[in-house]
Amino acid sequence: MTEQNTQIRAVLGIDIGGTGIKGAPVNIDTGEFLAERHRIETPQPATPEAVGQVVKALVEHFNWTGPIGCTFPAIVHNGMTMSAANVDQSWINAPAQDILAKAVGLPLVLLNDADAAGLAEVVFGAAKGRGGKTIVITLGTGIGSALIVDGKLISNTEFGHLIFPKNEIAEKYCSAKVKEETDMKWGEFTERLNKYLLHLQLLFSPDFMIIGGGISKKHEKFIPDLKDLRFEVVPADLKNDAGIVGAALEAARCNGLKA
Numbered sequence: 001m002t003e004q005n006t007q008i009r010a011v012l013g014i015d016i017g018g019t020g021i022k023g024a025p026v027n028i029d030t031g032e033f034l035a036e037r038h039r040i041e042t043p044q045p046a047t048p049e050a051v052g053q054v055v056k057a058l059v060e061h062f063n064w065t066g067p068i069g070c071t072f073p074a075i076v077h078n079g080m081t082m083s084a085a086n087v088d089q090s091w092i093n094a095p096a097q098d099i100l101a102k103a104v105g106l107p108l109v110l111l112n113d114a115d116a117a118g119l120a121e122v123v124f125g126a127a128k129g130r131g132g133k134t135i136v137i138t139l140g141t142g143i144g145s146a147l148i149v150d151g152k153l154i155s156n157t158e159f160g161h162l163i164f165p166k167n168e169i170a171e172k173y174c175s176a177k178v179k180e181e182t183d184m185k186w187g188e189f190t191e192r193l194n195k196y197l198l199h200l201q202l203l204f205s206p207d208f209m210i211i212g213g214g215i216s217k218k219h220e221k222f223i224p225d226l227k228d229l230r231f232e233v234v235p236a237d238l239k240n241d242a243g244i245v246g247a248a249l250e251a252a253r254c255n256g257l258k259a
Contacts, residue, residue, distance in 0.1 A: 008027055008029075009029055010025045010066065011025070011026055011028055011066065011249075011251045011252045011255075012059065012069070012248065012251075013243070013245060013246070013247040013251070014055055014070045014244065015247060016051060016055070016071055017113070018046070018087060021040050021041075021042055021054045021058065022039040023058045024036070024037040024038065024062075024241075025062055026244060030124075033241070033244075037241070037244070038058060038062070040057060047090045047091075048091060048094050048100070049103075051100070052100050052102070055068075055070065055100050055104055056104050065106065067106070067107045067108075067252070067254075067255045068104065068106055068108040068109070069116070070110045070111075071111060071112065071113035071115075071243045071244075071246070072091075072096065072111070072113060073112070073141075073144065074087060076097075076110050076155075076156065079095060080093060080096065081093075081110075085142055085171075097109065107251075109250055109254045109255075113144055114137075114144025114146045115155050116247045116250065117144070117236065117238070117246055118134075118145075118148055118210075119146070119153050119249050120241075120243070120246035121136055121212070121238060122134070123245075123249055124238065126210050126235075130151070131151070132150065133147070133148070133149055133204065133205070134148040134206065135200060135208075135210070136148070136209075136212060137213075138236075139214075140176050142160050142171040143160025143171040143174070144160060145158060145159035145160055147159075159200060162199070164196055170199075174189065174192040174193045193226070194225075194227060194228075194229075197229060197233070198228060201230060206231050210235070211223065211234070212238075213236075214239075217235075
């Protein structure tokens with residue numbers, strides 16, 4: 001009889017947001033947290049250096065010594081943050097991955113937050129085992145997006161910045177923040193979201209769509225009323241844990257730990 005290897009393979013996932021930074025060690029074979037998620041308020045101003053100190057505090061909270069994956073709400077290209085739509089402007093063209101890695105003194109991988117959520121949904125969530133084109137939309141302060149083609153993530157799509165409707169960008173039209181700030185009724189929000197999804201249908205002809213972000217907890221308020229779409233729309237399975245799990249998965253891949 002051969003002895004089974006029961007060693008758990010773990011990576012620390014951290015999700016950097018505009019109001020909070022949260023993390024947990026993740027079992028990359030199951031997607032499960034290995035400790036209770038810990039959250040720290042995002043510093044203000046949220047400069048790369050200030051955020052680096054919060055990431056360091058999370059690493060120390062878990063006494064972590066291995067690889068780390070971090071999400072960030074911006075375009076992340078080769079470790080550089082290229083945009084700052086809803087965060088401090090000092091992130092634009094910042095070597096953010098290097099700044100955060102130096103703050104913690106450990107190998108760290110940085111990726112877009114919606115891409116991380118999409119990756120988590122592909123490996124452990126609603127898109128697991130699906131072929132074709134899947135679009136993951138996260139509705140929050142803005143609109144994040146992830147495009148998955150035959151199980152492979154196509155990073156930094158930024159569908160929330162499409163010009164829609166005329167002379168406006170989509171995330172100023174139908175994000176969760178817009179609904180909350182204008183006290184928009186569910187009917188009007190659903191109508192706006194439906195028009196936006198029809199626009200995505202025209203441009204990309206997806207086979208499947210996942211809606212994430214905090215608002216997805218109330219998916220029964222809007223998903224059943226979407227119409228004229230040629231693809232199925234479902235709520236995200238991993239909800240607010242998706243960023244942490246996806247960040248851990250990407251860090252695992254970059255460190256040769258295939259999930």
